[in-house]
Amino acid sequence: MNKSTPEELWRRLQQAGIVTGEMPPLVAVEVTPWYVRLLQGFTGQFAAVFLLLFVFSVFKDFIKQEEVALVLGLLLIGAAYGVFRVLATAFTGQFGLMLSFTGHALCLFALHRSLNDASTWLMIAMIEALLVWFIPHFLHRFFSSYAAVSALVIASMKLPILWLMPSLTMLAVTLLWLYEAQWLTQSTRFRPIAYAFTLVAIQMHSTFSLGQAAIQQAAQGRELSSQTWLISVNEVLLGGMLVLTILKLLQRYQQPLSSKQSVAALIAGSVLALMSLQATGLAIAWIIILLGFSAGNRVLLGLGVFAFWSYLGRYYYFLDISLLDKSYVLMGTGILMLLMRQALKQGLAAKESHHA
DSSP states (O other), rough: OOOOHHHHHHHHHTTTTTTOOOOOOOOOOOOOOOOHHHHHHHHHHHHHHHHHHHHHHHHHHTTHHHHHHHHHHHHHHHHHHHHHHHHHHHHHHHHHHHHHHHHHHHHHHGGGGOOOSSHHHHHHHHHHHHHHHHOOHHHHHHHHHHHHHHHHHHHTSSSSSGGGGHHHHHHHOOOOOOOTTTTTTGGHHHHHHHHHHHHHHHHHHHHHOHHHHHHHHHHOOOOOOOOOOOOHHHHHHHHHHHHHHHHHHHHTTTOOSSSHHHHHHHHHHHHHHHHHHHHHHHHHHHHHHHHHHTTTHHHHHHHHHHHHHHHHHHHHHHHSHHHHHHHHHHHHHHHHHHHHHHHHHHHHHHHHHOOO
């Protein structure tokens, strides 16, 4: 493949009417090798660990006091903010992360007596949301977003909305990725939020799907809302979200809803939504797969594929039938998929011959 020069590419863009005027001056971008960044990251972690060990060894008696631990934790988070703002390198990034994580741990230790209070977790969620917005670091924003959503879930444990949190989180995921073009200029801020919400939605729904005993164990003995009938409503909402996602993508690509492709896609989405009522989680997995495929996002697509096979494997494992019947189900599923592949292949071939 011949590589075009920047001048040739600019001329092509001008001929296509995409750009106008003179070509801007080229800017040399220095790229640090990945192994150097990895070494810098480990060096930053070690430096932060030794610094914190020194501080804790000197002030170990004071840190046991909750008020001192809270103040020191907030100071460490503030120091992490200053480190992130001064210089964006692998060293400073890992150094700042260790400072911030230690500050978070100290704050949790200082608040451990009031962690059974929902208002405390709500306050933690608000603080984490502020950190997401202001601290300019991808991993820190990811973990802060994850912590904020988790804190909201813990704060709502006694409320009926607890059982709808997977669908509400998935709604935020769908809106974030569907309207990625609107926040693309702020991608450094919104992308880690979108990834964190996606991971939380998968993890939360996986825990809820294991049953109330698993949820009670994850809640560590906290009192939960008794409105468990909302779990079924949550699955219905996720199925409807899958169909609406397909509809939105068809509209984005200006595909007529009366066309065969649109009708087939909506029917397939409806069937998957109905199947998800029994094999819970399939709706979430396919929403993520569709969002990742439409955006060309391999990470998101990989998460969706991983979630799909995980949910399907769990459903197969907990299926209350004999192993022989399970083998029949696998054989039937394989034959059905082969027939669907053949039908799609013939349909595409007929479409190409028609256009030809």
